[in-house]
Amino acid sequence: MSTPSTTSSTAPSTPSASVPAAPLRIGPHTVAPPVVLAPMAGITNAPFRTLCREFSGGKGLFVSEMITTRALVERNEKTMQLIHFDATEKPRSIQLYGVDPVTVGKAVRMIAEEDLADHIDLNFGCPVPKVTRKGGGSALPYKRNLLRAILREAVSGAGDLPVTMKMRKGIDDDHITYLDAGRIAVEEGVTAIALHGRTAAQHYGGTADWDAIARLKEHVPEIPVLGNGDIWSAGDALRMVRETGCDGVVVGRGCLGRPWLFSDLVAAFEGRTEDIARPSLREVADVMVRHATLLGEWIENGGAAQRAPVEGGGGRRAGESKGVVDFRKHVAWYLKGFAVGSEMRKRLAITSSLAELRAGLDELDLDQAWPAGADGPRGRTSGNNRVVLPDGWLKDPYDCAGVGEDAELDTSGG
Secondary structure (H helix, E strand, O other), rough: OOOOOOOOOHHHHHHOOOOOOOOOEOOOOOEEOOEOOOOOOOOOOOOHHHHHHHOOOOOOOEEEEEEEEHHOOOOOHHHHHHHOOOOOOOOOOEEEEEEOHHHHHHHHHHHOOOOOEEEEEEEEOOOHHHHHHOOOOOHHHHHHHHHHHHHHHHHHHOOOOOOOEEOEEEEEOOOEEEHHHHHHHHHHOOOEEEEOOOOOOOOOOOOHHHHHHHHHHHHHHOOOEEOOOOOOOOHHHHHHHHOOOOOOOEEOHHOOOOOHHHHHHHHHOOOOOOOEEOOHHHHHHHHHHHHHHHHHHHHOOOOOOOOOEEEEOOOHHHHHHHHHHHHHHHHHHOOOOOOOOHHHHHHOOOOOOOHHHHHHHHOOOOOOOHHHHHHHOOOOOOOOOOOOOOOOOOOOOOOOOOOOHHHHOOOOOO
16 A cells, blocks of 8 residues: 655644654553544544555554444453454453443453453443433432542553543533543553543534643543643644643544544654645545455454345455445545535445545545645534433532443444
């Protein structure tokens, strides 16, 4: 795979100044530069992590999709496939979601005893209704005692494996939890904290509150704090570190359709601010085909749950068709800003073979330069949502009665 073109420091989003990139310590693991791929359901599977890691030169930390603790403990087939790591992934980083301390403890001990990962991250940041209505994700830190019990079980069960957590500011502006949650995390032995500077109610809308990241860093100086939210370029990452004093950055939506953003991030943190990727459409097309190919190979080898067969597949291997179908959601992100007509975009988004995908891409004007409009926000932007919570959840920030194993989700990846 070729490396996308780079431009000089005159590019619009080229970082203006480097930041001393002190290595990030996650237990025994050194993450240098301090750059982390955020877990994203249906996105950060092994193929996408492979692409990001290749562009970074193997530098950084790349976290799996969210894995639910109940599904892991019950050895759900889809979940066991999702926790597959490529042999080159070091350290192996897995994110867990759970609501019941006992189940979380069982899952963490299973990971440690069966050597399934090298690092465990706990999800207290997901704002989607199917998670928060069970009291999980970004709803959970409101229940301080429940949060403490989960962290205690996780850290105890992990043995020598480092345990980190990712969270949001709170449920909404009237129910802010991140400072209390940060202090509880320190007291229970959590290794590092990542804060998305939004509430659950904001989802992905509005502007991330970087001041909250700075306040958390001041509040818990004992452990590393990573910032997350509105990092669309390497320049944004450097600015976040300068403005907040955080120890590293977590990048999610900014790399959708741009796995080469990790080469930008590495270059920026290493002081090579002129080495910013500006791939032509031809280079982007090559990455798209490689991404779809990796997905097909991963599925063929049992790395993902098998979906229904694609009709009309002819002599193609089943994995190829399923990989291309799974890739469809990435098409719009990769083509953002390029001059590609709506009909062609629709056509590329319904392809079912690598040959069909490649043929459609070859019909485009592949000599197009990287468009200026492609550097900004991408992915979900909805905000000001009502947070769906269990009945009576907000009555008492400490009482966690009624939360048990039945609140655990039994599927992973979302």
